Amino acid sequence: MVRHTQREIMRICAAFLAAASLLSFSGCGEAQREAAKASAKEITLWTHSAGSQAELDADHQMINAYNKSPNRKATVRLQSFPQSSYNDSIISASSAGNLPCLVDVDQPNTPYWAWANILDPITDKALLKRANQLMKSAKGTWNDKIYTVGYFDATTALFARRSVLEKNGIRIATVDHPWSKTEMDDALAKLKSSGEWSYPFEIGTADNKSEWYAYAYGPILQSFGGDLINREDYQTADGKLNGTAAKDFAHWMQDLVTKGYINSKGGSDTALDFVNNKSGLLYGGIWSMSTFQKYAKDYDDIVAMPMTDFGHGSVAGGGSWTVGITPTCANKEAAQDYLRFSLQDKFIAIMSKAGMNIPVTPGAQQLVPQFAKGGDMQVFTQISQRYAKMRPETPAYNFISTEFRKTIGDIMNGADVDTWLDKAVNHIDGNIQGADGYTKN
Template sequence: MPHTNRHRTTRRTVVRALAATLAIASLATVGGCGEAARAAAKANANEITIWTHTAGSEAELAGVQQIIKDYNASPDKKATVKLQSFPQSSYNDSIISASSANNLPCLVDVDQPNTPYWAWAGILEPLTDKALLERAGDLMESGKGTWNGDLYTVGYFDATVALFARKSVLKKLGIRVATVDEPWTKTEMNDALAKLKASGEWTYPFEIGTADNKSEWYAYAFGPILQSFGGDLVNRKDYQSSDGVLNGKEGKEFAHWMRDLVAKGYISSKGGSDTALDFVNNKSGLLYGGIWSMSTFQKYAKDYDDIVVMPMADFGHGSVTGGGSWTVGMTQSCPNKAAAQDYIRFSLQDKYIATMAKAGMNIPTTTGAQQLVPEFSKGGDMQIFTKISKKYVKMRPETPAYNFISTEFRKTIGDIMNGADVDTWLDKAVNHIDGNIQGADGYRKN
């Protein structure tokens, strides 16, 4: 699409509207940088800054600090890199605030599903350096943030979701242990839930994280189930409408299945606040959770060796799993884009990817880095997550509308699980989503 002032105005209006709603505390994080600081940064392009969300994660922050230290000590460096860290809770607000004030650094952390919005809003610049793009080709698909065919961000690690059960429980109830190559079918999934419920051992035998109704967990974890049924959050041909994919036949089947989980007493629509710890304490017999659940099991489960990791069931259109975690990208306002991209390429060495992935015990995004982390190398007890991700990952919709879609989906599925009419609520969600997309002129690229 040719660039128009209307598109540019729409983007700026949205960014400014978001900035206007920020808490004063968020504004304060960047308030110290004024006109003089901006002028100095532009005058001294030999010094570039990276903003990171890892202020609350010592291991990840230390990993970033090590990469920067090594790059700055390199005789081939194209600039000196400086670091500013923020708490994750206020990070996105700080970015939006700095963007509206034209006060962004050269490099920023980006949660992968936010990449299209930040690109559309004029925050990010596509990565074009030949050496960087060549290295990016070695990354798992879920380690890249793209929009409209352009690569904007790259990541060191990935997270995904899976089913967790105890082998002894499955054996006792005559339930097959699903494998990456042979997930449960929809019939097997329903039979397993019925057997777990009939055993009488748990009030709610299945835990899927319904209590996490403030984040994007519903879209990240339940969106893949919808996709396995054959529906989706939005039509991916052009990302202009959810009509027919969210409220079509398959979408309705998915929504009815989710509601039946509650109606049959398989899950609680309220859920537990720490699903992994609840599973350790045998409050559920089957858990659908993130890779991060393993850290809890490793720390607290005395029967750790009895816990089995399985892909989510195949509901008719293949097993589907979520993917995409934190990545790093370059801003449009960066005065030294060559140095920024050189730093990113330098940071994608296997040894650094391994360090960053191990910090949160997530999947390293290159095969080489996976070999450097015992848990993810051959025979490691976390390697199955890499296999699940590589075989079944479907990225969250790569559209600037994603955050709105995610929020709308969360409210809609939450209401349906609590008894709202499936057809009415799905149609209403589609109307809201399509209205948001139309109101932003389709979120089209420049």
Template sequence: MRMNKKRSLIRLIAGIVALSGMVSLSGCGEAARQEAKMQGNEITLWTHTAGSEAELSTVEDIVADYNSSPDRKGTVKIQSFPQSSYNDSVISASTAGNLPCLVDVDQPNTPYWGWANILAPLTDKALLKRTNQLIGSAKGTWNKQIYTVGYFDATTALFARKSVLKDLGIRVATVDRPWTKAEMDDALAKMKASGHWAYPFEMGTADNKTEWYAYAYAPILQSFGGDLVNRKDYQTSQGVLNGPEAIEFANWMRSLVEHGYINSKGGSDTALDFVNKKSGLLYGGIWTMSTVQKYAKDSDDIVAMPMADFGHGSVAGGGSWTVGMTPTCNNKEAAMSYIRFSLKDKYIARMAKAGMNIPATVGAQNLIPEFEPGGSMQIFTKISSKYVKMRPETPAYNFISTEFRKTIGDIMNGSDAASGLNKAVNHIDGNIKGADGYIKK
């Protein structure tokens, strides 16, 4: 009798063990199926941040957090490129039909990439709701649709030493009271007359291979009352790039060279030159402040100010790197889910701080002491929010930028302003007409 009971007990235990093994195997099987599903929904993100350790590390952390999130719609992989070769890699992949699901893109390139079917508009309702909380310059739009979103903005400003301005009797400009054109001209004349600098003003004229001229000098053109292209329909530059306001702007730029205020060839590292007191006034990007804070022993004496108002309000450059989705993406739900996930304030703050740029949301700004009220970088947030004018949202922008750079470079070196601008307008209008107005059919 006892033997029978013992056998029964053994059978019961064996049954329980077998059942528990089946449950365990079932659980493992479900986990494996879910993992296989995620791998099947794998998407790739291309990023230009291979040369920036801080930014790439942040992207890697965001991706890792997303991939371990229970709400993920797929698995994200990263492929990083050096910034110098990134755009060419994307264009080549588009031509070959090998685009990934997600690409980052410099904001002014968004319209062209949208027109060229490299980008698709973002349509996820939850994502679009989140974009409403981003500053305007952190969004890439075209044809009234949002194609890309970013984590930060980069803007432009004037940099000077308060002690220098005080000694020369020059007012420190503020966001609410930028210099007038007369004050700008007076400041430059006084700096030149002081004899402290061969060229008192540095504005990056040596950077004539990138779009710096359009990013930095077009805002001055716009403050004079002109523009790169007519923004009503983006079909012509006639009247805005060669009108009287544009000619006045171009002549002013040439006068800077003629008066010896600037060197038309400029320095290769304008921020470091300013720190080393090779210039008294610098027109540069927000990234200048990082150089100042790192190398200037008198950083507390250096002040950032908005560019002067040349008659139509102070204008600042804006827009930086963003991320978007390609039309050939095999899992658009996962792509837009990842973008939405990456736009949490904590990630925006980390991305912005990696390059010390303006965080794209107020919540993220409050996570970085430098951008909080009273912080050393808050001045740039104020300049951006009040004075940024985005580069033209047209696929023709890259061509326009190149024409503008060549034309203004020639004018600063002595070419006639009116004829040079007319020639640029003819080239730009020809490009737009040749592309059937860049209207997507």
């Protein structure tokens, strides 16, 4: 829109010059500045939610409320894209210089987008003050600066049936007392020996094209004492992804297959399979609850528990979609003002309800009965607040995630642990070095 306006202005300027030479080039420049001011009165938000009517409706509610506000600093428009093509659309628009003012971004992608000049850090004091009131997992950060803010969080948990655990003499884990590694191994052995399931444990191994492995298995690695990268400076994975703790983790994952606890080529819908009793224990995301609520006749028998403490505390996946501001935005003041307005508890609650995810402020949690005190999903808020750890806040994350997924997939299918972990470290370190450490010019 802006480039079209500029072309129109240049044609007008040329016409005036040809006719009477009454308008100088400085006049054209002034006309362009006026056009820029006009375009800044309308800002656009791009979202990945084209396939989710509930989330789109929530976005429209927030935007309509802001646009009706007497104190609005611009009119906000919404443009939605399918999630499958969203990231490519952003990259293409960035290359062409056509980014909108506001874009939503999956929280772990924030550092890469900041490094690639797709995002600018938040600077508005009122917005930063509000950001500091959100759960940590609702912020996208890089180099100690906040770039994005969000309305909800997603996390991971173990799901089981209370009756199954009691029948097999297995303690129901709580947020205060997760299972120990010994308890986890004992529970898996008991479930396997019961003979009720071919594979008693489901961990989503079939989801080997997304970042599920890093999101879900990375926390297990961290609980063993390893990590995807050294977080002191994010320059190497050596010692973290191939150290003793990481090897113990990898051997444990491999043993899940060799002992017949999991299928390395698991089901495509793990939550529905659990509803249909194809597994006795499920490691999945909060979104599994929507399937349980819709299809499980024994919903009240299902319990959600934190993941096992493998020696360094229970760790849960965290971080979901957030929103940030682009460097080319012509009205950053308005963009930040809209974000601050949209982060009111009532709007956070509306957006959280749309996907039934964790509201990221205490006030918003009280507005969503499922997450309020006594609600059947309050446990996820507790798990997230106590145990969630962000995926590595580095522009190298996407490469790390892909490398980790391939490596752990191969190891679960019998690859040599030491060789494959060392290979992954070499590939990750090579990527970081090839990008000059992902330092921003």
